[in-house]
Amino acid sequence: MRMNRLAATMAAVLATALAAGCSGGGSSAEPAPQTTTAAAGPVKLVYWTWAPNMDKIAAAWNAKNPDIQVTVSKQAGGDDAAAKFLTAAKAGNPPDLVQAEYQMLPSFVAADAVADLSAEIASAKAEFSEGIWRMVTLGTEGVYALPQDSGPMMLYYRQDLLKKYGVEVPKTWEQYAQAARTVREKDPKVFLGTFSSKDPGAFAGLAQQAGAQWWSIAGESWKVAVDDPATRKVADYWGGLVKEGVIDDQPYFTPEWNKALNDGTLLSWPSAVWGPGVLSTNAPKGKGKWAIAPLPQWSEGENFSGFWGGSSTAVAEKSPNRAAAVKFATWLNTDPEAVGMLVSEAAIYPAVSDAGSRLGSAPEYFSNQEDFWQQATTIAATARGFTFGPNVNVAYSAWKDAFDKAVRDKSSFSSALATVQESTVADMRKSGFQLAR
Amino acid sequence: MAATTVPGRTAAPRASRAGAVVPTAILLLGALYCLLPVSWVVVAATKSKAELFSTSTFVPGTGLLSNIADLAAYRDGVFWLWLANTVLYAGGGALLSTAVSTVSGYALAKYAFPGRNLIFTVLIGGVLVPAVVLAIPQYLLFSSFGLADTYWSVLLPQILSPYGVYLARIYAAAAVPDALLEAARIDGAGHWLLMRKVALPLMLPGMVTIFLFQFTAIWNNFLLPFIMLGDDAKFPLTVGLYTLLAAGANQPALYNLIITGTLISLVPLVALFLTMQRHWRTDLAGGALKS
Known part of the structure; x- marks a missing residue:
């Protein structure tokens, strides 16, 4: 009782002090913002x-x-x-x-x-x-x-350098792997691509392309399938390339990566339609040398992309x-x-x-590809997404941890994926979501 | 005898020289460790967009002026607004915090009253709680007062600094002799006069220390303003520059502007430390003479 009265007095004193402080400060600084009132005015x-x-x-x-x-x-x-x-x-x-x-x-x-x-x-x-x-x-x-x-995904590639190494723009992931090997043979300093263990968003896009459905809602409960067969296929593909050493394993958006894009030692980047902004700032020397193509497909005749x-x-x-x-x-x-x-x-x-x-017209950086936006729009129409779950942040950070480790140890990417699935499910269960089995 | 004294005589200076070399080397290493990142900022700020990721790390570039111009032009000069906000938060907050800390530290050190030790123990406990942990509870509290997203929401939590009070108490206990207070009291000085004319002048070096500590802490504070403020016109530099870094997926981070902004935000801090150093020296000298 006494505590309550004391607390109330304290609160009152504090409130008065604050009010006084506010009106004092109002004259010198901006007035404190008012909470929106729907009454008069806009x-x-x-x-x-x-x-x-x-x-x-x-x-x-x-x-x-x-x-x-x-x-x-x-x-x-x-x-x-x-x-x-x-x-x-x-x-x-x-x-x-x-x-x-x-x-x-x-x-x-x-x-x-x-x-x-x-x-x-x-x-x-x-x-x-x-x-x-x-x-x-x-x-x-x-x-x-x-x-x-x-952010529909497409393949950004160095037009001039692929030609120089005698590599066709890959239409399937199988061809992409072959091209990666060819590039390594012609010049051991150069990589066709890199696998980034810091960008779960990019990986999710590639999984979407393969037809993955990481989350879905069935009635009142969630279904989680981060390690579904489609995603495992994508993971094992990239894990194989990293283990073989034919693609690089440095993450995107680092200064080293910028440098590799800029000096032509990294020849392609499966990325989204917002890529031109990144490339023009981070690889200014590549202007007019990069081009886009649809993502390589999992089997010939398919035409899919992800976001x-x-x-x-x-x-x-x-x-x-x-x-x-x-x-x-x-x-x-x-x-x-x-x-x-x-x-x-x-x-x-x-x-x-x-x-x-x-x-409108193609981005300045892609002056060599006048139909950039037409191509992008065509690709965008083939993109398929999936429903995201309520704890993507947990799943993504679990993904980063697991794939960091897998890249470092050159261990199996699909077992890393199983770890991600486990962490995601465990977190959802802990947060009280109903899970379908 | 002679055989033992001669090597002894030469060994002594050698030992002391070696004794001087090791701490100096360690200090130099420490200085290098602290200054290397700063020198990187200085060099990187001179690089233009094209140079930043393509030239070798410590080779100066040619873009400093254009970087500053770009930064000044970014969103109609919002950077200067953020700088002004930071000066307000850090300057105002540090001044108020120093005032509160000094007065309470002085009272805790020189007045015996019931509960004094309890208050001090709680304060020590407060020193152990990192401010980061408090940011979210403070946000919820300020929200319920309707004060979130105001200048006060960033200023008020930083005014009471347990560490500052602790420092002021320690300093007052050492720097303000009881005999002096007693003498003034006999001459008829009241509490107010006593504090203003006797205690505060003696505590000035300590106050400068507290001011600098708080100023730097608030200047560099990120989490509290990040959580408290929604309106980007009230952001301090730390939060403002962060919006340039995490600019979203379709926009690359504006590294050049961030690095240049960091460099400019260092200037006031360095200037402050250089001008305030004088007071710190008196502080050290004063401490040396006391015992």
Whole structure:
């Protein structure tokens, strides 16, 4: 009793002190932001994103919609952004709109952090391909976000150097392995490719191409199959190449990797449609020498690809302005003008189906391949994805640990995969998800 | 006898010379260990985009000015806003923290009151809890006050620094003689005057130390502002530069800008340490004379 009164007094004193402090600081610094009130004046929306120049796109919206004003707050991207959003949602002050990577969306849904928009945006479905739409419905009746960009995968290769080593652009993975051996024979300093044990996203894309389904929802329970036969095939293929030593095993996005891309000792990169941005910055010397082709296939006559990366726009469950937020998100991701700006300002590959018509001329870096975007759009149509589960971050870090070790010890990649499956299942069980057997 | 003294005489200086060489070598190694990464930042900041990953590591490049220009132009100069925010957080936070630490340290050292040892024990316990662990609970707490995502959410948690109070208490106990306080008290000085005119001038070197510690800690703090702040106009440099690093999959990290930004963010810290060093020297001298 006495403790309670003491605590109450303390809280009151603290609150007064804080209020005094705030009003004192308000004159010198910016006034503390008010919580959005839906009463008078325009609806104010806060949008967390890491896509470049999104503030300019929001400014275009704000100019035309005086009653719905969007403030863009640029965040750091990746896994940390997801953790930060989840924490903010838990504390009760999330932004109204948030950029959500497809693989993170299920964890947002599981934490009730994002709203089910199926009532509001069912009509937008027609704008997107089925594969991409599945990423935001998770294979359920709900719709948890609007797709924004996607990362269909393709093979980037050094046109001039493949010619120099007398290697054809590989059409199947078998040919890719042969080509890797040929390149090693002609010049032992050069690798056709590398296997990165730091990029589970890239591996997931290759597994999708092979037809993997890592997660699926059956009724009320989840099914996890990270080590399904398709994925095992992909793992063993790359494990074999690494063990044989015909491809390199250094991870992507390191300074060494940049250097290898730049000086022509690394000849190909199975990557996503956002590759040009990476290549032009990290390998400036390769300008006009790289080209794209569809990913090599598992058997001749097939035509599949997978997704690496891509994100969507979700609305926070706790946002008091859901209708306005949905309106903005729909405009941003489907309106021709907005999508055009996503391409030109934010440099992303939009998720809408008729993206190709808005992409214009080839990126400057690919001046040697004038039909770059036409090719990319054709490839994008062949990409198939899978439903991500609620603990992708756990699965991905287990993947990094297991494959790091497998690469170091040159041990079996499919047993590394079994470890990932085990950790993923164990974590889901621990978090209380129902698992189908 | 003579045979033993002669080698003894030559051995003594040799031993002391060897004794001086080893610590010097270790210190030099330590300096190298600390300065090598900094020198890498300095060199790398001079490299242009094309040079960064293609030229050899410690060969200076030609892009420093264009890097700075790019950084200044990035999102209409948001870097300078982040710098100003950092100065506000670190400067304001360190000043307030020093004030709080000094006053409480002085009180703990020089006044006997019930619960003094309890408070001090709790403080020692507080020193052992890393600030990182507290960031998320603090965020939830500030959210329930409606203070998350404000300048206060970053400033307030850093004001009370257990280590600062601990340091101030130790310093006050050593630097402010009881006899002096007693004499002033006999002359009719009240508590306020006593602290302002007698204790604080003596504690100045200690205060500078606490200020520098806190300033550096806040300047480099990442997790607290990262969690607390959603509005990128309130970010400090650490969080701001991180948005350039983790720029998303379809955008490569802006390494040139990050490295240049890091270099610029080092400048105020180095300048502060150089100007404040004077006070630290008095601190060391004062300590030497005390016993």
